[in-house]
Amino acid sequence: MIQGRENLVSQTQWQLNELMPMSDAEYALWLSLLEERTGITLPELRKSFLLSKLSIRMQELGINQYKSYFAYVTHGKAGRVEWETLVDRLTVHETRFFRDTQALSFIKQAYLEKLSLDNNNSNIHIWSVGCATGEEPFSLMMYIDKYITDKNEKCYLSVTASDISHDALAVGKKARYHKNRFTNVPVDYMDHYLEDADDDHYLVNDSLRKRICFNRLNLLELQKSSVGKMDIIICQNVLIYFKRETRLAILNQLVKHLVPGGLLILGAGEITGWNNPDMNSMKHDGVLAFQYNPAATEDMQKQRYDA
Ligand SMILES: C[S@@+](CC[C@H](N)C(=O)[O-])C[C@H]1O[C@@H](n2cnc3c(N)ncnc32)[C@H](O)[C@@H]1O
Structure with missing residues (x-):
């Protein structure tokens, strides 16, 4: 040995x-x-x-x-x-299913639990930025879909998952993973969303696969992207590879893809001292998140104009 x-x-x-x-x-x-x-x-x-x-x-x-x-x-x-x-x-494609459970519980508290109060919300659009091989967007889908189904909410969930790496995206598109990749996933999610592909692999089931769209997208080219407005954008363990000016430029571009009230969730410690006047920082254990609140800027401009 x-x-x-x-x-x-x-x-x-x-x-x-x-x-x-x-x-x-x-x-x-x-x-x-x-x-x-x-x-x-x-x-x-x-x-x-x-x-x-x-x-x-x-x-x-x-x-x-x-x-x-x-x-x-x-x-x-x-x-x-x-x-x-x-x-x-x-590129480093390290990722896991249910990697950040604190971010999931933040989504539940800050977004999902408010759904039934908001009768207009019939669609939830999510964007996983730097999704690597797909474990992050599929975890979000399992978690959110299960919540919606259990609560009998009338919402349609769709997910955009983007990355610069073709090889990583190809894995996500196949949605077939070795069984040992699911050690973090609670059993009831596995029962709901996974099928046996063979003795060693699971396939994420069709109900999730048909609602996810994997796209090749370079974060330096966000201005050219055709991605629409999102309710939640999650960008974790990606910005750490960039220098500060690049991180700030990317964050300010991502803001443009949020609906009012939309959430931007980053990896803990991924940026400090980011001050975008349209974004409010949100507090939750171990989570770095911001909410798009353009009204705050409009109010300030109006107050300045009125004064
Ligand atoms: C460590 S993985 C993070 C995966 C997932 N977000 C997570 O937290 O588990 C970082 C990903 O960022 C992607 N990436 C790096 N530079 C990028 C760029 N310029 N545009 C888009 N994706 C990029 C890499 O290809 C890689 O898949």
């Missing part, structure tokens, strides 16, 4: 030692390409991550110099196609 582990460590070190070195100037070029096209910044410590991902891909293509691969990725139609593959390799 110990012998095996030592072998594994020395094999990994051997592979890392085998990585071709990259000069600081060349590393800076790759970083600025990545940031310019995706917003993602890699701290210095992640140089080994970049080198290993590039090396694996270059090996697959039979390219043996970073310089040649850089030229390949940045030129012509083939370069654009190759870039999509590289982005899939360089």
Whole structure:
């Protein structure tokens, strides 16, 4: 056992030692390409991550110099196609079903429990931004659909799930996951929303699958997006990869996709000191959330005008 582990460590070190070195100037070029096209910044410590991902891909293509691969990725139609593959390799898709149960209970308290008071609300539109392989949007759907069904609310739920990575989205579209991915999911949700695909996998059932739309969307291109107005936008564990100015620009764009009263839910600690005059910060344990309240700005403008 110990012998095996030592072998594994020395094999990994051997592979890392085998990585071709990259000069600081060349590393800076790759970083600025990545940031310019995706917003993602890699701290210095992640140089080994970049080198290993590039090396694996270059090996697959039979390219043996970073310089040649850089030229390949940045030129012509083939370069654009190759870039999509590289982005899939360089983005972190770590996610889980029912990852943030505090955010779910916040949605229940701040939104779902108010539904029956609001007779006009017959549709709930949700957007999972940076949805990775789909566990986040499917968790939201299970949680909200079960609430609506149990309370006999007359609402139609639809979910938009977007990400920059084609590979991640393809997993979500299949909606087929290994059974060990569901350890966090309460049994009554599993009974309601999952079917056996085979001995090892579950398939999310058709009733949820037909109400979710997976879309490729780069957060740096939000201005061009055709996504409509949402009741709830959830963007968790995504902004952490961007620098502060980029985070703020993305948040201010997301606000434009909320209906009045709509909620924007972020990962705890994902932004500090964001002051958008149309957004009210909301308090709930372990949750960073804001409500779109454009009336507050209109009132202030009116007061200034009247004064
Ligand atoms: C760590 S996952 C978060 C998944 C999920 N939101 C969660 O909290 O479990 C981050 C996701 O952000 C996506 N991402 C990174 N940069 C992006 C960009 N510029 N536009 C859209 N998605 C991006 C990645 O592809 C990845 O799937």
